[in-house]
Amino acid sequence: MLVVILGLQYRLWVGSGSFAEVWRLQQKVESQAAINQSLSERNSRLNAEVLDLKRGFDAIEERARFNLGMIASNETFFMVVTSK
Numbered sequence: 408m409l410v411v412i413l414g415l416q417y418r419l420w421v422g423s424g425s426f427a428e429v430w431r432l433q434q435k436v437e438s439q440a441a442i443n444q445s446l447s448e449r450n451s452r453l454n455a456e457v458l459d460l461k462r463g464f465d466a467i468e469e470r471a472r473f474n475l476g477m478i479a480s481n482e483t484f485f486m487v488v489t490s491k
Contacts, residue, residue, distance in 0.1 A: 419425060459466040471477035478484045 420427065456466070460470075468477070
C-alpha cells in the first residue's frame with residue numbers, strides 16, 4: 408500500500424501531468440497571451456492605417472511628404488543648414 412501511495416505521489420509532483428508541469432504550461436500560456444495581445448493591437452493599428460490609405464488622400468500625401476520629400480506646387484521649400 409505504501410508503494411502505491413508513493414507511486415501516485417511521484418506522478419502528482421514529478422511525473423507527466425504533475426503540478427510543476429501544469430504550472431510551467433500556465434506560465435507559457437500567459438506569456439503567449441501577452442504576445443498575442445500586443446500583436447493584435449499592432450494589427451488593429453495597421454488595419455486602421457490601411458483603411459485610411461484606401462479612403463483618403465490626406466494619408467497618402469502625408470506619407471509622400473515624410474518619406475519622399477514631396478513639395479506641392481504652391482509651396483516653397485527652405486533648407487536650413489547649421490554650421491558645425
